[in-house]
Amino acid sequence: MTLTSALLGSYRGRFAPSPSGSLHFGSLIAALASYLDAKANHGTWLVRIEDIDTPRVVKGADSDILRTLEAYGLHWDESVIWQSQRHARYQEILNALLNQQQCYACHCTRKQIKAAGGLYAGHCRSLGLTAEHHALRIAQHCPVYQFNDAIQGLVTVNTELAQEDYIVKRSDGLYAYQLVVVVDDHDQQISHIIRGADLLEPTARQLSLFQQLGWQQPLYGHVPLAVAAPGFKLSKQNHAPAIDNRHPQPALCAALAFLGITVPTALQNAPVTELLAYAITHYQRANVPQKLEVVVQQGTAGYQF
Numbered sequence: 001m002t003l004t005s006a007l008l009g010s011y012r013g014r015f016a017p018s019p020s021g022s023l024h025f026g027s028l029i030a031a032l033a034s035y036l037d038a039k040a041n042h043g044t045w046l047v048r049i050e051d052i053d054t055p056r057v058v059k060g061a062d063s064d065i066l067r068t069l070e071a072y073g074l075h076w077d078e079s080v081i082w083q084s085q086r087h088a089r090y091q092e093i094l095n096a097l098l099n100q101q102q103c104y105a106c107h108c109t110r111k112q113i114k115a116a117g118g119l120y121a122g123h124c125r126s127l128g129l130t131a132e133h134h135a136l137r138i139a140q141h142c143p144v145y146q147f148n149d150a151i152q153g154l155v156t157v158n159t160e161l162a163q164e165d166y167i168v169k170r171s172d173g174l175y176a177y178q179l180v181v182v183v184d185d186h187d188q189q190i191s192h193i194i195r196g197a198d199l200l201e202p203t204a205r206q207l208s209l210f211q212q213l214g215w216q217q218p219l220y221g222h223v224p225l226a227v228a229a230p231g232f233k234l235s236k237q238n239h240a241p242a243i244d245n246r247h248p249q250p251a252l253c254a255a256l257a258f259l260g261i262t263v264p265t266a267l268q269n270a271p272v273t274e275l276l277a278y279a280i281t282h283y284q285r286a287n288v289p290q291k292l293e294v295v296v297q298q299g300t301a302g303y304q305f
Helices: 025-040 061-071 087-099 110-115 159-163 177-187 197-213 249-258 272-282
Strands: 012-015 044-049 103-106 135-138 146-149 153-156 167-169 192-196 219-223 225-229 293-295 297-299 302-304
Touching (some): 025 219, 025 225, 025 249, 044 061, 087 167, 087 177, 177 197, 192 197, 249 272
Parallel strands (some): 012 044
16 A cells, blocks of 8 residues: 555544453543544544554454444544554565665574663674574664654653664564554554554654655654553553443543543533534644643542542
C-alpha cells in the first residue's frame, strides 16, 4: 500500500491495542483520546491489533477488545488488521534495509549490554555477521533528539538513547515493535497518532525510522497515563480490572473527564452514541492535561482523580 494523492493531507488516526488481556480504564482513555481527536477533526479512525509479540498474546483477547470498543460506541471506519498477518511485508522492509546496509546482525545478549552500561554501543556493527539466528539492529543514521508533541509540547530525548542502534528483529525471529509499528502506520497512511505517554520515549525512534525510510512522519500526541500510584500505571501486567461492557456510561464519563470533558449530569446515563456526540463537539487537545501521569482511584462511585 502506498500514499495516494487523494488521501494526502487528510486526518487518519488509529488505536492499536495488544491482545494481552481485556481493555482496562487506562486503555479506554487511550482509545477514546485517539477516537475523539480523529472525529473532532473530521477524520478517519482505524483499529489495528498489535499481536506481533506472540508470547504475550492471550487467546480470544482480540475479539474481546473489539467487542468492548463497540460496547463503548468506538466504531472503526475501515477493516481491522492484525500484525501477525503481515510478516511478509515486514520482511520486505528488512530485506531492503539489509541490502542498503542500513541494518545488521548482532549477537550481543541483554545481559552483556546491561553489564556494559545498559545501552548498546555498536559492538557488532562492523562484524559482518549473518542474519540467521541473530538479532537485527538498525544502523542509526537519523537520530531524533527533540520533537514537538501535540499534547506534551517540546520533548527532549536522551542523546545516547537517540543514537543507539536498536533492534528491528529479535534473535527468536519475532519482528520488533519499533519496526512493525512504523511500517503499519505508513501503509495505513496514518497522519495522527494520539496515545499514552508510556510510548513517549519510543516515539523518537519511530520518527527516526520514518526519516531513514524516507517516509512522511505522522503527528504524535501523548495523553497522560492513568496510574494507581506515581510510577505504577494501570496495565494488563499490573492486573488492572477490565472495564464494564454491560454498563459503559460510568467508565466512559470518567475517561472523558480525564481528557478534560465534563459531561452534564443529565447526559451521564445517556446512550453511548449521545455521550460521544457531546464529547466530539467539546473535545480540545488544549484541555487534555499536559502531564505524563494522573493518579486514578476506583471506588464505589467510579473512577476518581
